[in-house]
Amino acid sequence: MSTTDPYAAEPRETTEGTVYTVTGGDWDELMDSVSTDEHDDRIVINMGPQHPSTHGVLRLVLELEGETVTQARSVIGYLHTGIEKNCEYRTWTQGVTFVTRMDYLAPLFNEAAYCLGVEKLLEVEVPRRAALIRVMLMEINRIGSHLVCLATGGMELGALTGMTAGFREREEVLHLLEYLTGLRMNHAFIRPGGLSQDLPEDWKEKVLDFVKVMHSRLPDYDNLLTGQPIWKQRLEGVGYLPVDGCLALGATGPILRSAGLPWDQRKVEPYSLYEEFEFDVPTETAGDCYARYLLRVAEMRESLRIIEQACAKIEPGPVMVPDRKIAWPAQLSIGSDGMGNSLEHVRKIMGQSMESLIHHFKLVTEGFHVPPGQVYSSVESPRGELGYHLVSDGGTRPVRVHVRDPSFVNLQCMPAMSEGGMVADVIAAVASIDPVMGGVDR
Amino acid sequence: MTEPTGTSKDREEPTGGAQSSAEASGAATEKQRAAGGEAPESGEVEQATETAAAPEGGTRLAPTRERSGMFGVRGSGDTSGFGGLRLPGYAPAPAERPYGGWFDQLADDLAEALEGRGVARSAVRQITIDRGEITFYVERERIEEVCRTLRDSPELRFELLSGVSGVDYTAPDGAAVHQPLHVVYQLLSMTWRRRIRLEVALDPADARLPSVVGVYPTADWHERETWDMFGVVFEGHPALTRILMPDDWEGHPQRKDYPLGGIPVEYKGAEIPPPDERRAYS
Numbered sequence: 001m002s003t004t005d006p007y008a009a010e011p012r013e014t015t016e017g018t019v020y021t022v023t024g025g026d027w028d029e030l031m032d033s034v035s036t037d038e039h040d041d042r043i044v045i046n047m048g049p050q051h052p053s054t055h056g057v058l059r060l061v062l063e064l065e066g067e068t069v070t071q072a073r074s075v076i077g078y079l080h081t082g083i084e085k086n087c088e089y090r091t092w093t094q095g096v097t098f099v100t101r102m103d104y105l106a107p108l109f110n111e112a113a114y115c116l117g118v119e120k121l122l123e124v125e126v127p128r129r130a131a132l133i134r135v136m137l138m139e140i141n142r143i144g145s146h147l148v149c150l151a152t153g154g155m156e157l158g159a160l161t162g163m164t165a166g167f168r169e170r171e172e173v174l175h176l177l178e179y180l181t182g183l184r185m186n187h188a189f190i191r192p193g194g195l196s197q198d199l200p201e202d203w204k205e206k207v208l209d210f211v212k213v214m215h216s217r218l219p220d221y222d223n224l225l226t227g228q229p230i231w232k233q234r235l236e237g238v239g240y241l242p243v244d245g246c247l248a249l250g251a252t253g254p255i256l257r258s259a260g261l262p263w264d265q266r267k268v269e270p271y272s273l274y275e276e277f278e279f280d281v282p283t284e285t286a287g288d289c290y291a292r293y294l295l296r297v298a299e300m301r302e303s304l305r306i307i308e309q310a311c312a313k314i315e316p317g318p319v320m321v322p323d324r325k326i327a328w329p330a331q332l333s334i335g336s337d338g339m340g341n342s343l344e345h346v347r348k349i350m351g352q353s354m355e356s357l358i359h360h361f362k363l364v365t366e367g368f369h370v371p372p373g374q375v376y377s378s379v380e381s382p383r384g385e386l387g388y389h390l391v392s393d394g395g396t397r398p399v400r401v402h403v404r405d406p407s408f409v410n411l412q413c414m415p416a417m418s419e420g421g422m423v424a425d426v427i428a429a430v431a432s433i434d435p436v437m438g439g440v441d442r
Numbered sequence: 443m444t445e446p447t448g449t450s451k452d453r454e455e456p457t458g459g460a461q462s463s464a465e466a467s468g469a470a471t472e473k474q475r476a477a478g479g480e481a482p483e484s485g486e487v488e489q490a491t492e493t494a495a496a497p498e499g500g501t502r503l504a505p506t507r508e509r510s511g512m513f514g515v516r517g518s519g520d521t522s523g524f525g526g527l528r529l530p531g532y533a534p535a536p537a538e539r540p541y542g543g544w545f546d547q548l549a550d551d552l553a554e555a556l557e558g559r560g561v562a563r564s565a566v567r568q569i570t571i572d573r574g575e576i577t578f579y580v581e582r583e584r585i586e587e588v589c590r591t592l593r594d595s596p597e598l599r600f601e602l603l604s605g606v607s608g609v610d611y612t613a614p615d616g617a618a619v620h621q622p623l624h625v626v627y628q629l630l631s632m633t634w635r636r637r638i639r640l641e642v643a644l645d646p647a648d649a650r651l652p653s654v655v656g657v658y659p660t661a662d663w664h665e666r667e668t669w670d671m672f673g674v675v676f677e678g679h680p681a682l683t684r685i686l687m688p689d690d691w692e693g694h695p696q697r698k699d700y701p702l703g704g705i706p707v708e709y710k711g712a713e714i715p716p717p718d719e720r721r722a723y724s
Contacts, residue, residue, distance in 0.1 A: 077686040084671075085696055089717035120573055247601050247632075250660025261632075268635055372532035373572045376628050376639060378604070389626060391609050393532055404605035404628065412663050441686055 016044070042070075045423070049078045055152060055430050056437035060414075067422050072415045076408075079441040087401040091367025092118050093328070095401060097188045099388075102403060103439030104185060105148050108134075108141040108177075109381040111190035114401075116271060117377035117388040118192040121370050124326065129317040130194035131273045136207065136310035137180065137189070138272075138379070139303040143214065144173035145382035146296040150221065153293070153431035157234050162225055169217055176210045179203075182339065192368075194320035197332045204311055211304050211311075218304075221297055235290035239417040239429035242287050249416060250409040253384025254299070255433065257283045258291035265380040272379075276313070277306050289432035299382075326368050329360040367396035374400075383407050383434055405439040531619070534579075537571040544636060545576050548598070552578070552588075555595040561587045577639040582651040585627075585642055586678075589657045592629060592638075600638070603654070604628035606664035608672035612646070612698040622698075623649050625674055644674065646697075653679040671696035 009021040048059040057078035063071040083102055087095045099114045100107040112134050119126060126134075151166025174184040180199055181189035189196050225231045241251065243259040256263055264281040266274040282298035284291035320327040333342035349357040372394040378387035384406030391400040410433050417429040540546050549569060556565060565584035570577045580588050592600040611622040621643040629638050642651055653676035654661045665676040666685040673694035676682055684691060693700050702716035714720075 077684075077688070080686040082695065086717075123573065248659045250603060250605075250658070252602075263632060268632075373534070374577075374609075374626075374639075375573055375575060376604075376637065385604060387604055387628065389605070389607060389628065393611075394529065399611065400607075400609045402605070402607040402609075402626075404607075408663065409605070409660060412660060 047426075049075075055156065055435055056440075058411075058430070058435065058437055058440075060426065060430070062423065062426060064423060069418055069421055069423060069426060072418050072426060074411055074414050076411065076437070076440050079437045081438075081442065083442050084401050084403065087398055089397065091396050092192055092370055092398060093367055095398065096191055097186075099401070099403065100186045100188055101438065102442050103381065103383070103386070103405060103407065103436045105145040105436050106141055106381045106383070106386070106439075107186050108137045108190060109379055109386055110403075111188065112138055112272065113377055113379040113381075113386050113388045114390075115190050115192050116379065117375050117390040118370065120375040120377055121373060121390060121392055122192065122326065122368075123371075124193060124321050124323060126194045126321060127318045128273070129314060130319040132310055132314045133195060133199060133319065134190055134272050135274060135277070136307055136314070137177070139306045139310070140173060140176060140180075140207075140210070142303045142382045143300050144170050144177070146300050147173065149296055149382070149431075149434040150225075150293070153428075153434070154225070156427050156431045157231075159225065159228075159231060162221075165217075165220060165224060169214065172210060172213055176206060179206055191320075191328065193323070193326045194318070196328070198319050204314075207307060207311055211307055214300070214304055218297070218300060226294070226297070231293075232290060234424075234428055235288065235293055235432070236286075237288050237290075238421065238425045239289040239292075239432050240287050241413055241417050245413070245416055249413045251384065251413050253380070253382070253406055253410065254292050254295045255384070255410055255413065257281065258295050259287040260285040265378060265385065269378075271377075277309050279305050279309075289428045292432040324359070325363070329356070329363050369394060369396055370398075378404070381406055383436070383439075384410060403439075403442055405442060407433075407435040407437070407439040408442075411435045411440055534568070534570040534572065534577065536568050537576075541569075541571055541576070544634075545571060548576070548636065548638070551595065551597045552592065555591045555598060556588070558595075559587065559591055561591065575637070575639060577641055579641050579643065582642045582644060585625075585640065586652040586654050586657060588640065589627070589629075589654045593657055598631065599633040600629040600631045600636075602630040602632060603658035603660050603664075604630050604637075606654075606661050606668055608668045608674055608696065610672060610696060610698045621645050623672060623674065625651060625668060625672075627654070646673075649673055650675040650677055652677050653682075655679055670694065673697065 011018055011020045013019075043064045045062045045064055046059065047062065049057040059075040059078070061073045061075060062069050081101075083098045087098050090098065095118075096111050096114060099110045102110050147166045147170040151163045151170065154160070154162025154166065177187065178184045180203055181187040183189075241249075241255060241259060243256070243261050245251075246256045246259050246261070252263065260283055262281045262283045265271070266277075266279075267281055279302045282295050282302065284295055330341035330345040332339055333344075335343065345360075349360050370392040372392050374389065374391040376387055376389050378385050380386075385404065386406055387404035389400070389402040389404070390398060393399045413433060414426075414430060417433070418426040421429075537545075541549065552566070553563060556563065561584060565581050565588055566578050567581060568579040570579070578588070589603075592598050605628045607626050609624045609626060611619050611624065613619055613622075623644040623646050625642045625644065627640040629640065630636075631638075644651065649672070651674070653665055655665065655676075656678065662680070663685060665679050666682060668674050669676060669679075669682050670684045670686050671694055683689065687695065702718055704716045704719075705714040706712075707714060
C-alpha cells in the first residue's frame, strides 16, 4: 500500500469487497498495489468525516470509475448538537445564545434572523439605531465568512497563500467584532427587541479603519487568485449548476446568483432597513466554481459599501425597545470583574424598589411571554436564505425553533455538481458550496 | 402580550373560580386532565375531524394544550392561588374575507387552479392569516397535488420550497391534543415575491403523508430530517433514512414525549436533572 502512516489500518475483507485505508501517497501506486484480477476499476471511496478537504466533519461517499465520479453522496450528522431541541427548554432571550452557535461563521446572521422572528411574534419594532447597527455587524460578519470560504477553499485546492491571506484578513474581522460586541464569535449581541448593549464610544473610528484596511487588501485577492491560471483551471467549468437545478434543489445565495438569478433578500425582501442602503447584487452567469469565487470577492466589496453607509447613518439613540416587559431590566456596565448588571441598577432594586426587584427577577428567570402563533423570518446569510420558523404557544419558551440553514440545503447540490466529473473536482465543488457543518447538522 | 405578572387576575378565567381553595382547584385540574386523556374532548375534536364538503376556512383546527398555573409549580402546596389559573389552548383562527393585500387573490387563484386540476376544494381545510403570513392547512392526502398546483400554475408559481419541518404540539404534561403532529412547508414564489406556508396536521399513531420530493427535489433532506426528528413517514420518498441521528438510533428526538437525559456529575453521584425536570419559572 502507498500509505505512509504506520498507524493506518491494514486492508481488510468485507462482504462488499476489500477495504483499503488511504491517508496519502500516490494514486497510481495505490492502484498498482490492488491486484488486478479482482478489481474492475469501480471503487467506492469514503472521504471523511475527518478529512482536511471536506470542509468540516462531512463524509463523502464517492463511487469511482477510474478517476471519474459516477455517484456521489454526502453523509452528515456528525456535528448534530440538538440546538433546536435545546431552545425549547430556554427562554426566548436565552435562545440567542444557542442559535448563534449553529452556523459559527455567520453568528450574527443567526442572531438577527432569530430575533427578527421573535420580534415579528411580539409585533414590536426595534429602534432605528439598533436596526442599523445590526446591518453593519452583519456585513462585517459577511466579509469574515466569505474570507474563510476563500481561505479554506484555497487550502483545499492547494493555494496555501490564499489561506494565509484569507485568515489574516479574517483576523481583522474578528478583532473588530470583539471590539464592538465583546466576543470574537458566538456574540449573543443581537437580542429580541434590539441589542444587548450599545457600541463602545469610538466604534466609528475602528470600523472605518477596518474598511480602509480591507480596501487596501481586497485587491490582493485579485492579484493572487483571480487571474491566476492554475486557480482558473481548477475552478472554471467545474461544479456547474444552472438556475433550474438550483431552484429544484433549493440552492440560494452565491450558488443561485452564480447561475444568473439576482435573488438577494436584502434587495427583494428588505429587512432591518436594508431598503435604505445603496448596493449592487453581483451576479455571474457561468454557474461554476469560478463564478462563485468571483461573486464572493465582489460581495465583500459591496459589504464594505454598506458598512460605510451604515457608519454615516447610525445616529445616537436607544438600542432596545422601550417596552420594559421585553427589554433586559439592567443596564449592563463594565465593572472590576467584567461586564454585568450596573451597580446603579443593583442599588436601585436592592435598596429602593421592591417592584423593580420583582420585575428584574421575573424577566430574567422566567423571560417574557410571546403571544401564540408562528412566523417564518429569513435573512440573506453569506450562504443563502437563513430562515427561522418559530412557534409560540403563549408561554415564555418556544414550542419549536426550526432553522432552515442554507448550508444544509445547498449541500444537497453536491451530487448534481460533481457526478460525472473528476475526484479532484468534487473538492472544488464542495469548497464552492461552502457548507458550514455546524449549520448543516445543528 | 407580555402582561405584568401581578395583573394575571384580569385574564378570562378568574383564579380559583368555583373551587374553594387553591389546593382543591389544582386537584380538579388534574382530574379534568385525566378525563380528557381518555374521552375525546367534546366540541373541538369533532369539528376538527369533520372535514367533508367544507368551504375554505370551514373546519377549525383543534387547539393546542391548555396552559395552567404560574411559576411552573406542579403538585406542591400552592398558597398564591395562581396554581388554579387556566389559560385556554391556542388554536389558529380561520381568516375572514377580505384577507387584505395579495392574500385574497392568491386564495382565489389557488382554489381555481385546484379545481382546474380536479382536486377537491376541501383539500384546503383552513386558511389562517397571522402577523402578515398566510397559512394553508391542507388535507394530508392532497399535499402533493397542492404543492404541484402551487408550483406549476402560472398565476401562483411557487418555484422554491424553502423548507419542510415538523412541529409537535403535544402538551408536555400529557394532556390530550388532537392531531398534535404538524408538518410545515415554507414556499417561496420568486416571480411574485410571495411566501406562504402549508401545514398538515397528523395523528402520532398514524403519522404518514405523501412525499413532495417528486415536486420539489429539495424536499429530500428536509423530509429525511423530519422523519428523523419527528417520526413522520413520507410515503414515496426515494430513501427515507435518518440523516442527523445515527442509523441505529431509537426514537425521534424532537417529539415532545422523547425522554430527555440528565447529565451525571462525577462528584458524589450527583446528576443534573433533564431540562424538563429542572426547576422552571414559566
